[in-house]
Amino acid sequence: MDATEGPLAGIKVIELATVVAGPGSGRYLADFGAEVIKVEAPGGDPTRRMGWTGPGEQDAYFWKLVNRNKKVVSLDLKSEQGRADLWALVADANVLIENMRPGKLEALGFSPGALHAKNPGLVILRVSGFGQDGPYAQHPGFATIAEALSGFAGLLGEADGPPLLPPIALTDEVTALGGAFATLVAVRHAERTGEGQVVDVNLLQSMFQIMGPLVSAYAHMGYLQPRLGSGIPYTVPRGTYRCADGVWVAVSSSSDSIARRVLDLVGLTGDERFSSFQARSANREALEEWISAWIAERPYETVVAEFRRVDAAIAKVLDMRDIFADPHFKAREMITEVDGVVMQNMLANLSKTPGRLRHAGKAFGADNEVVLEPLHEKDAVG
Structure with a gap:
């Protein structure tokens, strides 16, 4: 299966998002065949420098995982040429993914209204800390803050200890999954009606969704779950x-x-x-x-x-050493190698329309020529 195949082949995604949650949504779409064009500002996505980097490598493993299967271009959206290139990219796109602070996209001249005037069927996935409106909308939005506000951190830890935070990017990963799902719902609607829409996904709501029946238990019974270490109230032992x-x-x-x-x-x-x-x-x-x-x-x-x-x-x-030796992980091929980088394999196995890992996250500006040059040639001809 080449890059034009897969269940999401034919879907074009322009990704303006950085770090993990927004790009994670793009990753899942790319894994199943969508053409995802990641647009980086000068200096690149901070994920390139986040965490561990292999010997002699410039880009971190986190970057290579979250941005696998994507084309990568660099644009300065503060410049006239950069904005013109982005308008050309979104003209025939199905999806735009962004995770700027609410209002920033509008300030750059790419409001949803303007985007839909150009491309009425465009699905705009907006990933933020707390949503596009509300009292917290303009606050800096990081996973840690969402974990605290959602009630999640308050449940972690021993009964007599402090609340704890998860030691992995849990909120970002949960939000990425929610963003990919909600985007495909909106794409389905656009395919049927020709109508695009804004998809508002945020870290806080994503974590609040996984709180299960605790919302109902408090609303109807006044129940507040205490910290129980590894325990949960309704399953003992x-x-x-x-x-x-x-x-x-x-x-x-x-x-x-x-x-x-x-x-x-x-x-x-x-x-x-x-x-x-x-x-x-x-x-x-x-x-x-x-x-x-x-x-x-x-x-x-x-x-x-x-x-x-x-x-x-x-x-x-298990720790990672155990996992790499575990027979079930091997039998299920849950770990794979892409461009010399060992990473997680596909999220799900589809019997008829499986995804495919084509390459790891690319170098900065790797696809500028193949993606942007045709746009410039079209402008010159026009």
Whole structure:
């Protein structure tokens, strides 16, 4: 399958976004065949310099992952030529992705109204910290702030410890997925009606969506979930536990049938304190203490073998070294190599219309000639 194939072939995306959330949406579209043209300002996307860089390489691994499968051009949108080139690019595009602070796109002369006057079917994905309007719209929007405001950070950590933040770009990745999904919904509408629209996706709303029933529980019951370490209120036992040989495992019992098998295994058969979800939650500390002690008395291999024997859910807590040796990751080809860079493979496996990784994120201005020169030649002829 070449670059013109894939389920999203024929969809042209102009990406003005930087860092992770907006470009992440573009990445998922590019992985499945969309032509994504990433437009960088002079100096380049900060992701080129974010995190780890290979020996002798200028661009970081983060850049090469998030911007794989994209064409890369450089434009100075503060210049007349740069703005003219962008207008030429969006004239026949299906999607524009941007993540400037609300109002900045308008200040550059590319308001949604002006864009739709030029291209009525254009889908404009606007990724921001807090949305295009509201009291926080103009605040600096980073994942950390969204994690705090959404209620997510307040749930992370031990009961007697401070709230914590995730040690990966979780909010950006969640927002990227939401942005790609919402964009395809809007593209479907445009294909049917010819009408483009603005898609307003932001870090705060994306994280708020994953808070599950906590919104309803507070609204109707006044319930505020406390910090529970690795636990959650409605599944007990659930958490990470240390085996006798120091290996950590994760256990979950998110159904009554599995919970009963775990209770039978550890010697709590018929204990009324743990007979239902509600009972187990009410007696959380006693049950967690019992499970922790049972696991702590046995080495990892024994613990896993016993849980597997009764068909209960358990897994070793892996680090990257473990993952690279894990047979399931290998069998599923979840790790691949693109242009000499080892990275995650596709997000999903489609049996009829799979995506394809064509190349890693390219060097700055790599496609200026192939993308921009035809525009200039057209202008000269015109």
